[in-house]
Amino acid sequence: MKYNTELKPLIIPEYGRHIHSMIDRLKEIEDDDKRNQQAKVLINIMGNLNTHLRDVDEYKYKLWDHLFIMCNNELNIESPYPKPNLAQTQLKERINNTQGTVRNKHYGKLIVLLIKEAVKIKNEEIKLHAIDRIAQQMKRSYLNWNQTNVQDSKIWTDLESFSQEKLNLDKNKIIPVYQPQQQHYSRKKTFYKKSNRKNYQKK
16 A cells, blocks of 8 residues: 555646546557547546536636646647646745744744743743743633643643743642633613503694
């Protein structure tokens, strides 16, 4: 059994592994007529993935372009459209991830930055106050993400890990989290007093 990580990467992943495999099979067909016939069948299969755009003329142009891109222009078939220039479709430079990665995404990157700044605080009283507030926010974020109870020791352990054990933490300390309570306002019903007076028209 082969895993996808062991196979060659897909050129256009949206079409899936099967479409790429069918294109590889087209290259193995020696008869020109049969190859052209199977290419048209493959174009229809690719169009079935987006049925609402399958009969649009511009979309058919795009399907043929995708076919040539996935076969690296190595497929000798008759196309109603000119072959695309693959030199223009290649990425010249990959955009690097400037945000970085966060190991525990439910805390967010801002929490990690706050912990790094708390490590630099020299005033112990201010540092202790900052650590308490960070721990409360971490617990609140954990509860919002997981919707389950969490032990305070878990929060302190994660905080210690993010600080690379540079903070002196009291892991037995309780972390209070105050969730905002929703106030329910009862709207008073308006009662209209029924009038017994009869409406008489003036003559």
